[in-house]
Amino acid sequence: MARILTGITSNNIPHLGNVLGAMLPAIELSNKAENESLYFIADFHSLISLKDAEARKNSINAVAATWIALGFDTQKNILYRQSDVPQVTELTWYLNCFTPYPMLANAVSFKEKSDRLSDVNSGLFTYPVLMAADILMYDANFVPVGKDQLQHLEITRDIAERFNRQYGDTFVVPEAKIEESVMIVPGTDGQKMSKSYNNFINIFLPEKELEKVIKSIKTDSKGVEEPKDPDTCNVFNIYKLVADATQTDFLRTKYIEGGIGYGSAKLLLYSTLMLKFSKARETYNHLMANTQELDAILKQGAVKAAAIANPVLARVRHKLGYL
Ligand code: ADP
Numbered sequence: 001m002a003r004i005l006t007g008i009t010s011n012n013i014p015h016l017g018n019v020l021g022a023m024l025p026a027i028e029l030s031n032k033a034e035n036e037s038l039y040f041i042a043d044f045h046s047l048i049s050l051k052d053a054e055a056r057k058n059s060i061n062a063v064a065a066t067w068i069a070l071g072f073d074t075q076k077n078i079l080y081r082q083s084d085v086p087q088v089t090e091l092t093w094y095l096n097c098f099t100p101y102p103m104l105a106n107a108v109s110f111k112e113k114s115d116r117l118s119d120v121n122s123g124l125f126t127y128p129v130l131m132a133a134d135i136l137m138y139d140a141n142f143v144p145v146g147k148d149q150l151q152h153l154e155i156t157r158d159i160a161e162r163f164n165r166q167y168g169d170t171f172v173v174p175e176a177k178i179e180e181s182v183m184i185v186p187g188t189d190g191q192k193m194s195k196s197y198n199n200f201i202n203i204f205l206p207e208k209e210l211e212k213v214i215k216s217i218k219t220d221s222k223g224v225e226e227p228k229d230p231d232t233c234n235v236f237n238i239y240k241l242v243a244d245a246t247q248t249d250f251l252r253t254k255y256i257e258g259g260i261g262y263g264s265a266k267l268l269l270y271s272t273l274m275l276k277f278s279k280a281r282e283t284y285n286h287l288m289a290n291t292q293e294l295d296a297i298l299k300q301g302a303v304k305a306a307a308i309a310n311p312v313l314a315r316v317r318h319k320l321g322y323l
């Protein structure tokens with residue numbers, strides 16, 4: 001059995017890029033009988049940048065509801081809120097004392113963010129140590145992450161190996177699982193879809209609002225009859241990620257031959273999204289209107305997660321002479 005673990009920071013509502021690039025592939029992994037998956041909502045991490053309590057609660061619910069709506073099986077697997085197993089903060093302290101300062105100071109993500117952000121707090125600096133604790137706390141074997149998180153996984157492995165050398169085998173040394181084939185989902189302006197660029201598509205928006213976002217996708221100004229290049233068109237590039245092969249070939253041919261306008265292509269994308277995510281939208285809306293159901297699922301997840309975390313923490317305490 002392999003234990004798979006990954007977290008999503010709760011500082012926004014998951015968008016189509018998160019869904020196609022990270023969440024659906026992770027769900028596919030979690031459905032394999034030989035895997036046990038722990039997927040969690042990194043709400044301690046969110047405090048680094050998000051200070052508003054209501055926004056945090058809303059994002060925690062949205063991330064949890066998205067996992068469930070997309071089909072994550074919370075009976076077979078474990079879905080939990082990071083802060084519901086606060087033992088992770090104790091482990092973070094221990095790991096802090098095994099993390100060389102320069103390793104954090106040289107982390108690319110810290111350097112890049114500390115140059116850009118006005119609030120450069122110590123949480124931003126020690127963020128990779130909390131992430132290491134998230135992973136090591138649960139004896140995870142594989143951690144599916146985007147390429148930007150690879151260095152944080154190396155830091156985690158480094159801390160675990162350092163500790164194991166000094167105290168004997170204590171932590172499982174995890175491996176990053178990068179899906180090379182994973183698509184980069186373009187946003188409405190053609191750049192990588194990201195909440196930072198405000199070019200994202202929230203697939204859970206009410207119909208009219210979603211339609212408006214789809215209509216805002218940038219295109220050139222070619223007329224209906226003119227032949228168009230599918231490969232440079234943002235509408236087509238998003239469409240091909242959600243439509244099946246036959247639908248994609250059909251639209252590609254239409255573009256090349258001419259005879260379809262961008263307005264119609266956008267409507268096609270809109271209806272394909274609505275169809276593909278109709279069940280997910282229903283479940284998501286139900287859960288967001290009944291957050292006590294979400295709370296119950298998350299609490300149940302936390303009980304299962306704590307049952308894994310507690311013995312690991314006891315192991316560490318023992319090695320360090322605290323028990
Ligand atoms: P954002 O760029 O909106 O802040 P995050 O950095 O929080 O998104 O990403 C969370 C997860 O979703 C990561 O695993 C990341 O690789 C994936 N992801 C984010 N945007 C995209 C995208 N446009 N295409 C594919 N995957 C994405």
Ligand code: TRP
Pocket residue numbers: 005006007008009042045130131134135143144145149
């Ligand atoms: N840092 C990750 C991100 O921003 C989120 C995260 C926190 C995480 N803890 C984790 C991912 C542990 C994998 C494992 O995307």
